[in-house]
Amino acid sequence: MDERLKKIQEKIREKSKELLSKKRVDLIIGFSNWTLPLRTTPVFIRTPEGTESLIWNSFCENNLATYIHKFNRFRVGIVVKGCDARSLTALSLEKRFNPDGIFLIGVPCQRMVDRRKVARAVKGEIIRVEERGEELLVEGEEFKTVLEKRDFLYPSCQVCIHRTPSQAHFLADDPVEEFPLVETHPEVDVFEKKPPEERWRYFESETSRCIRCYACRQVCPMCYCTECFVECLRPKWIEGGLNPQDLQFYHIVRAYHQTGRCSGCGACERACPMDIPLTYLTQKLNQDVKELFGFEVGLDSKTPPPLSTYEVEDKGDFIK
């Protein structure tokens, strides 16, 4: 196993054990290995001994901030990457939990590996994966191959410039140097270069695969409405079937509700069983918010997202 990741894992376990032993928290939310390679699973640890199952690797792709809604009555220790911590800061601004009841175990993130991209790069089912520094050793029944991790990172991780969760109460390793691997989100880039009608065609064809499982909404920490507009019956905004206009409507509204709130963690896209690209929309909105308002989500716990606030002296001239 990779030395740095191993060290981080040890620190996560140590800290979690300490927090639980000293009863500083009721539970730790972290990652654990489970039954499939290239995957990890969220775990909820309540005993100091249980912390031995906590792990850290490049497949810790979930944004655990989403569980804060389920556990906001408890004192929670939570393992966070840069993006996850920013989601939590944004959520604390929206008063979703008591900030005193939460302890962030931050991991300066090495960027996460896109499991589907890895799966597509080989023929046959992957049964074992090992991380070795910058390489991934991937094995199946009839193959064994080495891949460069760098070629298999999630798009949202490639553009990330907030890998270190600076808001964390504890960092499992030294902060990492912040730089993007690519200047702009690769899919936003391609999307922006298309003429408007082609953009629409792309959006139309990608959303046509949607099965309305709402996994993109459910895994998102920022989607916590008691009643989502798609489930609201009075007024009824949207039908429940697979009409293209309803699928498009859902995806547009979902993305727009994220404006200035999305940390760009990519959880929505990772959850989609139909491989629908989603982050090009939210990342585009993030770029616009940054450009128009100089705002990035979750960098401090005081500035509210620009579209969630107003001031009397607001000038309307940015809407033209």
Next chain:
Amino acid sequence: MMLRLDKRDFKKFLEDLMEEFDLYAPASLVEGVSVFKKIDNPEEVNLTPTLTQKPAKETFFPQSEPMFNYKTEGHKSQMKSLDEIKRERILLGARPCDIEAISIIEKVFLSEPYTDVYFLEKRKKTTLIGLGCNQPLSTCFCTSAGGGPFLRMGSDIFLIDLGGAYSVELLTEKGRLFGKNRFLKEALPEDKRQIKELEKRAFEKIGVSIPVDGIEKRLDLMTESSFWDRVHEKCVGCRICTYLCPTCHCFDIVDEGDHARGQRVRNWDSCLSSLYSLETSGHNPRPTTRERVRQRLMHKFNYFPKIFNRVACVGCGRCIQYCPVHFDIRQAIIWTSSKRPSELKT
């Protein structure tokens, strides 16, 4: 009857079928994502992936299905039922788990006295062509759930990939009607041996390791078990496991339209969604994922077998593959037989 279809003739064979039938088969939407869809061009058919994302149940029980439509003009109104399908259908390339699953949901849709005309119409007009699983996935556990990678039951015709050709077994009256197709040749003497070998290899790969047997009884005693307090924790409440499940069959019926025109539609529904059990009063008897996950597992492994004598799971493993938080139903099944459920690590 055992025949053989050269792969070089496969497309032409499909063309023959499409002249008479609407063909439903696995097709890729994008790389790595495939579903059963109505085939317009034989080139679309892709039998390579072991599992499609969406299961074959959609051929009989579409995710969104108009039941009837209506329009009114002045005092006159017209209603048109949409249960009838015009052409006979073939469902080709469904794996034994998906075929088995169809026979499971049939128990719901076709049991007397409440026979579902929409399901029935499609079912009786469809010939099922199953496809053996030469390469089961690591998440497959059909052998533990009453099935098998080469289970013929339910198929009218059964295909097995022999490399350069398909072995074609005509199993039922409906299936034997295809015996005269010009591309079906006599089986070679060695086909049988090769099939045996493929079957043996697939069986060995899957093994029988998940304690599905007896789960109904075990769950009888577990309605209020602390087991549920832990097992649900990571569930985020999306609908992937239910929508991609070949045996989940819950639906919602809604009217779309206004006084002048509209239609009644049947849409898939999911017990993992909060709206599913929300009552008009505002009360929700299944307020959290704890009750919803329990419902899903209890329905599959306790309520359903009580009524129909069979668990409502075929071990296809889709829910394991596609769960965004990596919930593993096999593990949940194993835990039901563990002695101290409260100490579970979810």
